[in-house]
Structure formats: structure tokens, C-alpha cells
Amino acid sequence: MASLDIRVAHRQAQAQTLSPRLQHAVRLLQMSSLDFAAMLRETLGRNPFLEVEEGEDGEGGDADATPADWDDAPPSLLQDALAPQAAPADMSDVDPDGGFDGPAATHDDDGAHSDGDRELWAADGASAARGAGDGEFGALDLIAVDTPLNEHLHRQLNVLPLPARDLLLARAIVESLDDDGYLRTPLEELLDVAELDPAVDLQELQIALRCVQALEPAGVGARDVAECLLLQLPTIACTDTRALARAIITDHLPALAARDTAGLARRLRQPAARVEAACERIRRLDPRPGWRIGSSQVPYVVPDVIVRKVRGQWTVQLNPAVVPRVRINQVYEQLFQRHRTPANAELGEHLQEARWTLRNVEQRFSTILDVAEAIVKRQQAFLDYGPMAMKPLGLKEIADEVGVHESTVSRVTNNKYMATPVGVLELKSFFSRAMISANGSACSGTAIRSLVKDIIEAESPDAPLSDAEITRQLAQQGLVVARRTVTKYRQMLKIDAVERRRRAA
Known part of the structure; x- marks a missing residue:
């Protein structure tokens, strides 16, 4: 019998890995301007050290002003967290980017820093106190809140006299609808969604589906386009036209899509005029009923860079509308540095995140500008003479010019747009083999x-x-x-x- 030879070998090798910070920067670089702005707003909402930089028009008030009623103002959460505390005798060093780099500052019993802290808090709170009038409404307060499709349908289900079991199944179907209002998930897969006793059968789900399909907007809950159009047929007043439209949708939907009116007239043995009238009425139905409910905002493309011809030369600049004006709140940072203790370690992480965020913002837009300038440098003929003058361009050429990897250029050109005299174009549209x-x-x-x-x-x-x-x-x-x-x-x-x-x- 052969013996089993087991050996342990030790081998050293070098490999490149992405740190979590670098991975986060790569994800930010790949985001579109709208997604990046949404992410930044979310970071501003949870990080007390980040704030929006005030505009040149002075909106937000003078930072040096002190409100008269500051004595009555309630202390903020950050002020409570940074209240002077007695430092422990032994304190280890922490990361200087946001933590502790040495022993905490000691405080005298008479509160030597209290006057300076009060001035800092008063200066920072001046603009907020000035703009917060009681009983005043802004324009944003008067904007109607959009109702999602599922919430719109749940409200209708709440007023229907349904048993609790049927209501639960109808709600499960509503939550399975997509943004178009379609039920893309087979009913069989929904059998295990609702854990009811006795177990749910397919017939019960079909009844719940019919209940959902009876809701507004008409056509919601359909499983395909034909069913969606059939659910909207009751909106056709003429009985003959409705019957003809039903026959077209049920048996001749491809011919309807191909606009083959003559072929439909022959197959249905109807006059061409009647068939054309029925087809026209079908086209007025909504194949995506879910779009009628939900966000009323029209999505549009915001260019990241703007290209202009100045004195015969094409110049590239960042769009000021997409460049965020954020900064670190100097008041909060000074107070944290003055009163940092081990109990405030979480605030140290927030400060480090704020500094990383500013660096990522600078790196993102610097890379976008460099790539855009390299693209314009090679595609000047396109800007002068139109699409017929577009030159072949590869990612490697731009990567070598900017000094980054091809994957970085690919991320920069994805979902980034350039405003040119010939229109707003995606950066990746300038590349072709x-x-x-x-x-x-x-x-x-x-x-x-x-x-x-x-x-x-x-x-x-x-x-x-x-x-x-x-x-x-x-x-x-x-x-x-x-x-x-x-x-x-x-x-x-x-x-x-x-x-x-x-x-x-």
C-alpha cells in the first residue's frame, strides 16, 4: 500500500490589492453625475463635519454674526458630544487623519476654553438661526410629494372589502410588480411568499391577481403586453370597435406592430377603414401603465464637461452645475481637535470620512477633465466638421495620454457627458475601432x-x-x-x- 506524502511549503509572492478606500474611490469614479450627487447628499446628511459651501451671493448669512437669542438656542448633538470631559491618565495614539495622535488636551476647572467654544458655536449657528423663521414656507415645501406605484395600489386595496387572507395575497402581488406595472414573476413562484395556514394554492393567487388588475391605472398587473392592452379595452366606448380591437390584440398582435393594415383587413374580413380605426384606437392605449404613477420628474442628461471654441481653439471646462461645493466645517473640526477624547472616536471616523470625501471629489473631477481634454485634442475634426470627420480612437490612446489605466478611462467615460456645439454626447461615443x-x-x-x-x-x-x-x-x-x-x-x-x-x- 502506497504511503501518503503530505508536505507543507511556504512561498512568498507580491500581489497588488485594492484597499477599501481605493475601491470606494473607483466606485465613485464610475458613477454618473446624478448618482454621485445623490451619494454626496447622503454623506452630507450623516457626516457632521461636511457642509455645503455658501455661494458668493451671501446666502446663508455672515459667519461672523451672532444671533441675539443664542443663549436660548438648544445645544446640538455634536455640541453635546464634544462637551469637555476629563481625559484618562493613559491614552494611546490614534490615526492623525481623524483619531487621536497624542494625549488629549486637559481642561482647567474654570473652563478656560468655554468662552472660545461659545464664540465658535455662535459663529457657526448664525446662518442657520437667521434662515429658520417660524411659520415660514419655502418653495420646496409647496411641491407635491410623488406617490410610488405600490403605495398608490395599496391605498386602493385598503378601501376594498376584502378578507384578510385575500388582502395579504393582493399586497404580495402588488409588491412583485415592476416599474412598468407588469407582473414579471410567475404566479407559481409567489406561492411560497405568503406563509399562510392553510397553504396558498394557485387559484387563490389568480383571484388576487384579478383583484389587482381591477385597480387604477388600467392595465396594471398584466403579465405581457397583450394582456395589458386587453385590460384597457373597456375604455373604448364603441362596442364594435372594442370587439375588433380585442380580435386584433388576441390573434394578430405582430401584424399590429408591423402596421400591416391591409393584411389585417384580409384576415379579419373587415373593411380597411374599420381596421385602421381600431388599430389607431389600440395605439392610444398605454403599454406601460405604471409610468403614470410615481415620479413626475423628467430625467434629463446633465453634461459633466462643456466644450467651447475660444479664439480658434477648443477649450474644455467642468460644468459648474455638477461640481459639488462642499467643505469641512472648520468650527466643528476645531472643537473636535480641542476636546477629542476616546469617547469621541466615532466623530474621529466622521472627520476622516469627510477628508476622504473631499479628496475623492477632487480626484474624480480632475480625472474627468483630463480625459475630456485628451478626447477633444484627438477629435477636433469632429467638432469642426461633424460625424463624418470622427477619427478612430481607443481607450489605450487616452490612457497613455492621461497616465492612467485603460479600466480607469472606461469608468470615466461611462455615464459621463460632454456638451458640444453639435449636441450633448456621452464620452464613450468618441471611441470606435x-x-x-x-x-x-x-x-x-x-x-x-x-x-x-x-x-x-x-x-x-x-x-x-x-x-x-x-x-x-x-x-x-x-x-x-x-x-x-x-x-x-x-x-x-x-x-x-x-x-x-x-x-x-
Whole structure:
């Protein structure tokens, strides 16, 4: 019998790892401007050492002013936490970025620092006290609060005379709806959601689903587009039109999407005018009923950088609207440094987080500006002459120029936008691989996509060009492009296929 040989070997190796702080900085760099602003607002809300820098117009009051009623003002939580305490005899050193780097300051019995502390607190509280008038409302206080879709549906369920068991199942279905108002989860998977005795069966869930589908907005709780449209058919007043629309949605939904009115008229054996009227009425239904409830704010793109031509040269600058004006509250920092004790270790962590946040903000926008400047330097022809002049560009070129890794450039260009004279463009749209033409010159995919758009716009309305015909025209101009590539570019341009363009004509 062979013996088992077990050995223990020790080996040393060097490897690069990302510290938690660096991982956090990488995540911040990848965020869009809106997500980054939301994260920063959340950090401002929980970190007492961070504050918004006041504007030049003086809003927020003079920091040197002292309110007359400061003696009656209640002490803040931070003031209570930083109240002078007797330091222990032995105190170990802590991180200087936010903790303790030596013995705590001692305090005399007569409160030598009390007068200075009072002046600091009064200076910091002046602006807040001035702007907080009793009984006054601002414009933001009068804005209506948006109601989420699930809360809107729960309110309707609360007024229905449902047994407790049925109400619980209906609420479970409401919580499973997506933002469009659809139930994407199969009912079978919801059987184990509600732990009821006796166990829930599929028929009970179907009854609860019908209850949810009867709520407003019409069409909510559908499991596909056809069911969503069918749930909204009662809004059609004409009986004949409603019956014809039901037949179209149930059996001929692809033909409806293709706008094949003639084919629908033949299959349904109805006049083309009636079929067209029914199709038009169906198109007025809402395929995403959940969008009617919820946030009323329209999302829009805010550019991170702005490109202008000044004295014949393209210049890049950060958009002031997206650059946060935050700083460390010097009053709180001085008070913490004066009264720091082991009991205030949590405040030391907050101070360290505040300093890291400021460094991350500076690094984020500095990197974005450097990458944007490198992109503009290589794509000046595009800014001067349009998409046909876009040059091929790779991440490595910009990474070498800025002095960072390609992955960093990829994170910077994701969800970051540049305002140019030709429109607001995502930074990653300036990158494309080189496509070699017949004469050996390199051409970018953006230029070919622009050429495809020009060819389609110049086609005859009576004889639209297919993707294969567009491919042949590109080949005649020395650009060898696959037909599937032309199809991809046409879809990116949101241009219908040749069959739909022919019917529309």
C-alpha cells in the first residue's frame, strides 16, 4: 500500500490589492453625475463635519454674526458630544487623519476654553438661526410629494372589502410588480411568499391577481403586453370597435406592430377603414401603465464637461452645475481637535470620512477633465466638421495620454457627458475601432453610421433601400462593411427596416 506524502511549503509572492478606500474611490469614479450627487447628499446628511459651501451671493448669512437669542438656542448633538470631559491618565495614539495622535488636551476647572467654544458655536449657528423663521414656507415645501406605484395600489386595496387572507395575497402581488406595472414573476413562484395556514394554492393567487388588475391605472398587473392592452379595452366606448380591437390584440398582435393594415383587413374580413380605426384606437392605449404613477420628474442628461471654441481653439471646462461645493466645517473640526477624547472616536471616523470625501471629489473631477481634454485634442475634426470627420480612437490612446489605466478611462467615460456645439454626447461615443477602407485609410464606425444615415435620407420614398443595398453602396465608395453591421448601425439610428419604411410611404 502506497504511503501518503503530505508536505507543507511556504512561498512568498507580491500581489497588488485594492484597499477599501481605493475601491470606494473607483466606485465613485464610475458613477454618473446624478448618482454621485445623490451619494454626496447622503454623506452630507450623516457626516457632521461636511457642509455645503455658501455661494458668493451671501446666502446663508455672515459667519461672523451672532444671533441675539443664542443663549436660548438648544445645544446640538455634536455640541453635546464634544462637551469637555476629563481625559484618562493613559491614552494611546490614534490615526492623525481623524483619531487621536497624542494625549488629549486637559481642561482647567474654570473652563478656560468655554468662552472660545461659545464664540465658535455662535459663529457657526448664525446662518442657520437667521434662515429658520417660524411659520415660514419655502418653495420646496409647496411641491407635491410623488406617490410610488405600490403605495398608490395599496391605498386602493385598503378601501376594498376584502378578507384578510385575500388582502395579504393582493399586497404580495402588488409588491412583485415592476416599474412598468407588469407582473414579471410567475404566479407559481409567489406561492411560497405568503406563509399562510392553510397553504396558498394557485387559484387563490389568480383571484388576487384579478383583484389587482381591477385597480387604477388600467392595465396594471398584466403579465405581457397583450394582456395589458386587453385590460384597457373597456375604455373604448364603441362596442364594435372594442370587439375588433380585442380580435386584433388576441390573434394578430405582430401584424399590429408591423402596421400591416391591409393584411389585417384580409384576415379579419373587415373593411380597411374599420381596421385602421381600431388599430389607431389600440395605439392610444398605454403599454406601460405604471409610468403614470410615481415620479413626475423628467430625467434629463446633465453634461459633466462643456466644450467651447475660444479664439480658434477648443477649450474644455467642468460644468459648474455638477461640481459639488462642499467643505469641512472648520468650527466643528476645531472643537473636535480641542476636546477629542476616546469617547469621541466615532466623530474621529466622521472627520476622516469627510477628508476622504473631499479628496475623492477632487480626484474624480480632475480625472474627468483630463480625459475630456485628451478626447477633444484627438477629435477636433469632429467638432469642426461633424460625424463624418470622427477619427478612430481607443481607450489605450487616452490612457497613455492621461497616465492612467485603460479600466480607469472606461469608468470615466461611462455615464459621463460632454456638451458640444453639435449636441450633448456621452464620452464613450468618441471611441470606435478603426475600419480600413479600400484605399487603406482608417475610418471610424461613427463616420460610417453617419454615412448610412445620409444614404437612407436620400433614398426614394417609393423605393426604400434594404440593408443589403446600403451595403453595396458603401462598397462602391470603398467601405467594405458587413450587412449585419449596417443593420446594427440602422438600429442604433432608430430607423425602421425597409418593410416598415415602404408601408409608411
